[in-house]
Amino acid sequence: MLIARVAMIAGALCLASCSRNSEPGSEQRKAFSIGWSIYAGWMPWPYAQQAGIVKKWADKYGISINVVQVNDYVESINQYTAGKFDGVTVTNMDALTIPAAGGKDSSAIIIGDYSNGNDGILLKGAKDLAAIKGRKVYLAELSVSHYLLARGLEKADLKPTDVRTVNTSDADIVGAFSSPDATAAVAWNPQLSVMKGQAGVHEAFDSSRIPGEILDLLVVDSATLKANPALGKALAGIWYETVALMQRQDAQGKEARAAMARLAGATPAAFDSQLSTTFLYADPKAAVAASSAPALVKTMTLVRDFSFAHGLFKGAASADAVGIAFPGGKTLGDPARVTLRFDESFMKLAADGKL
Structure with a gap:
């Protein structure tokens, strides 16, 4: 991928705090920040800011959103976990082993793509x-x-x-x-x-x-999202408008991809090559279906079992110590300690044309 998707965790993670906690930021707000790092499937975010798409959707919901680059991927997740960002681009495994295992309740509101050879x-x-x-x-x-x-x-x-x-x-x-x-x-x-x-x-x-097992997500702090649903709506609008544009084969689509390549420090040809091994969920209906499919539970079972076996759930007696919630009420692990939630509601609003 275009990024260092590394789940190196600094310091011990306290599973005792894995119950849904009251986070700062659970109040209604107007300004938000999203952290991102370079990877083909995440380049729509900085491009959307550059092209005014972020402002367009933020203005629609009466808020402001700042999309912030962090050069080191793991540092972007650490900063999100520490509360510097309201959301971050992250893989499914790293969302589980860093913020979720550390007790930070996070919601994956966009399933953007999966690595298909990256x-x-x-x-x-x-x-x-x-x-x-x-x-x-x-x-x-x-x-x-x-x-x-x-x-x-x-x-x-x-x-x-x-x-x-x-x-x-x-x-x-x-x-x-x-x-x-x-x-x-x-x-x-x-x-x-x-x-x-x-x-x-x-x-x-x-x-x-192993298609579908390395997922690339946008996660948002759950308490912030609950208090500010407009943030989720704006982010979904930004994502699907931008991805639709980059999928186009006309001059505008080509220029959008070329701009993303420049932002990633790549040539247009190299960027297109990386996109060819990235399965983008450009259609929100497909993303909703993926979030609700039994395959996602199977994937997250594999990921959490690997993570537990390699000591990434510090102090845990079993892989069930960190709960993962899925659409439809399915929970993997301890339902009293859910700190990673796959929330399809904003993708569904996009799919239904209700943003």
Whole structure:
């Protein structure tokens, strides 16, 4: 992906506070901020601000919204968790393991896309993932890259103990993999594309083999959203207008994508290539269906079980310690400790033309 989607958690997370808590910001307000970091599926947000789409929808609901770039992905989530932002762009796994596991009640109001090849496992001198056995694997530990590795090993009938991971930041992974001693790595675009271009490198597994499991979301503080539903409506309006524009094949659509590429520091061709491995939920009806499908519960079960097994629910006795709520009243985990909610209501308003 175009970002360092890393779930490295600084300090112990207090699961004792995982019940729905009273957050500052539960009052009615007029000004809001949303944090974002660079990734193909999230570039509609800064473009919408640049193009005046953010202001258009914010004005409609009598509020103001500032869309703020954070250069480091994990820092954007940490700042959201600390209350600096009202919402943030984040993966499903990181939404669970950072704010939710830390007790911050968050609502995923937009399912934007899933990685459909934007994340991959690379090997030098081999094409078969089985050749990874015994190698050191460079990746951002405890991130979606680590999750992808675990799923790849599972499908190759290998165990996590068959490899040794080397924690490597997104900023350093391209350089680290260029060393002759580094023969295996997991990365996301654009780093993935750069690393694939090195001599003798092959992609042995990618996220298209696990469609729908690495989801990219917009989450908003639940207390803020409850007190200020206009924020959710404006954000949904911004998202679907912008995504509809970028899907167009006319001059305006092409220019929108080119502007997003510039904002991402990529060429239009490179950005379009990254979009080709990003399954965008451009149709709000499709996003509503995805949020309500049994597959989402299955995906989140896989993600939370991985997270618990790797110690990301600090102090938890089981994977049920962090509750996850889905549309229709389904809850995964402890219903008294729900801190991650998939809220389809604003996507549904968009689908029904009621924004």
